[in-house]
Amino acid sequence: MNASKVAYKPVGxxxxxxxxxxxxxxxxTVWKRIQGEExxxxxxxxxxxWREILVAAALQGAIFAAVKAATDRAGATLVNRMTGAWPx
Numbered sequence: 001m002n003a004s005k006v007a008y009k010p011v012g013x014x015x016x017x018x019x020x021x022x023x024x025x026x027x028x029t030v031w032k033r034i035q036g037e038e039x040x041x042x043x044x045x046x047x048x049x050w051r052e053i054l055v056a057a058a059l060q061g062a063i064f065a066a067v068k069a070a071t072d073r074a075g076a077t078l079v080n081r082m083t084g085a086w087p088x
Contacts (some may be wrong), residue, residue: 008054008079008087014069027060033061 009074031040040056079087 002085004079004083004085004087007083008075011075011079012072015075016068018066019067019071022071023064027063030059030063031056040067 027040028038032038040060041053043053043057045053076087
């Protein structure tokens with residue numbers, strides 16, 4: 001295992017934890033602006049329609065994926081600058 005991969009492990013773990021929290025906050029803010037509600041619907045919420053539940057799930061997934069990709073890329077770039085090698 002090369003030095004860049006070893007250096008990326010702790011950076012990736014830290015960024016992964018942070019990205020989950022950031023993505024959750026972004027999703028709550030977006031959902032509140034779209035629906036005017038604090039909480040997104042739960043899949044087992046009987047009072048919610050299918051469409052609302054599926055839109056919320058798709059939006060949440062897209063936000064989480066985008067934030068994760070951005071933080072992974074930023075971490076890899078940081079490790080590349082520190083070690084001179086891309087951690088791929």
